Amino acid sequence: MATRHDTAAPPVKGGAAPGRPPVDAAAAEAAKKRARLSRRWQRDIRWSPYAFVSPFFLLFLAFGLFPLIYTGWASLHTVELTAPTDMEWVGLRNYTRIFDDEFFWNAARNTLTIGIISTVPQLLMAMGLAHILNYKLRGSTFYRVVMLAPYATSIAAASLVFVLLFGRDYGMINWALDLVGIDAIDWQNDKWYSQIAVSSIIIWRWTGYNALIYLAAMQAIPQDLYESAALDGASRWQQFIHVTLPSLRPTILFTVVVSTIGASQVFGEPLLFDANKGASGGSQHQFQTLGLYLYEQGWVNQHLGRASAIAWAMFLILIVIGIVNSVISRRLRASS
């Protein structure tokens, strides 16, 4: 019954075995054996939990935490992409450089607006969709799987298709708008329309997924809440407002946090949506996000140090979001 934890476990400090005092030689032998087994047993009980969780934490240290902290270190240096191991200390100069760069603030604003344009309609539609899916439906599994098909589609494939659908001259969407009398929209070069187009890729991929999460939470709401609300004469809309929404609060918060984090990292959609195939997010940087700006600084302009400073700025933004989130959720918990 040897386990690999035996070798990994440090020696047990004295008195671990609760063996009874031996009476004669045979009993002593048996007791020793029992004590040995029992020591091993105790070691196993004590240390194997750590052995079970340690692979995750080792991987996290190596590929999560260490790189994150090292990014902060690299952000204080000049590092060129061509020689990423040569680092020259420059203090906070990378930060002053990016904070002086109008394109950093442009990218920050775009990340915020694309985040809002993509997240708010997405979650509202997901909520409505979940509400409908929560009815008794014919073929409910079919609808759920279909809603998830965009989630199975990669960012690369989805973005490339949407570039064509949003084409100015021959795109399907402008053609359909033309039918209802709307003139051709320049989805590439107009600032707001291009951001709407990029956001629509995100909305398309994630609405169904979020709908399923809301649906799961809706199904966990006890039925008698609705029954008593109905007995009190609440209409279906009132039931939704007074029963469904309050019960979904933690789930809504969860999806808002996850979507916010996702929105802060948007990269592939604007990269591949750009007709010029650059990293600038459109000819006027009109839909360049922070993720794309990081890539442009690091891999196009070859300044890994500056890119690190951008990464850390993004990290700080996420920490602020995290703090705001925990304050809000504490408030919510206190109020309910």
Place this chain on the structure above:
Amino acid sequence: MTTTLTKPPADAVPPPPPKRTRISKAARAGGQLHAGPVAYVILALFTIGSLFPLVWTAIAASRDNQRLAQNPPPFWFGANLFDKLEVAWTDANLGEAFLNTTIVAGISALTIVFLSTIAGFAFAKLRFKGRGALMLIVVGTMMVPPQLSIIPLYMMVAKLDWTDQLQAVILPSLVSAFGVFFMRQYLLQALPDEIIEAARVDGASSWRVVWHVVFPAARPAMAVLGMLMFVQTWNDFLWPFLVLTQNGSPTVQVAVAGLGRGYTPDQSLIMAGALLGTLPLLVVFAIFGKQIVGGIMQGAVKG
């Protein structure tokens, strides 16, 4: 507006009338209501919206560049689909890309499932010092997106000369706090303490408990987690895009993205590549859709 949400005491309500009266109809609220025609119309719209870009990918792939530069855009399949698929397959190095992506997504999904199951078991069922704090760290790491770590990882890859080597993509993808969390939530409710205790009484070591008790009990959740992780790794874009090149050993996403980077791109070819890159996962979703939906919803309730 004065709705009370608490259940009224039993004697305050008249005894429930027999079914199919008006009260019971009103009371069958929420999840019990049958969907009306409006609901079906909305669902139909969402279904079209979800599927149309995918179908149109195939339509565009079956046409040629001239046809895609005309109004109105094509609504039905042309004759070129298989030609275009073949050209895209060779041009984008898709054969190797599929092999690479299968290796990367397969190894990473299997490893994540294994490591997440044992860690999730420890967090759900074993008692040890620091369990709460460590679990908090796991949940906290779910909030830190891996993108913020790419620069040092890129330095590591450059130093080790791992560009275009699959381990450069596999290793960082193995960190999955979500997996640990997911397995813990599942095992908390799916694995009764008595079974573990019974195995302990029989003298089973922790490792034997994992092998003979935990793995069999966790199998459904392991399958779902494996599929979710496979999809996620398959579709991963930024990191593979940085360390793999289209002509070296790309993943499918890198190869497909590379198709669009020529000066006068052949749009229908790009669509053919996008279609090929998406098809395997769509097939997986069509077959295992029910299980994947169940898995996502199961993970959501506890989240």
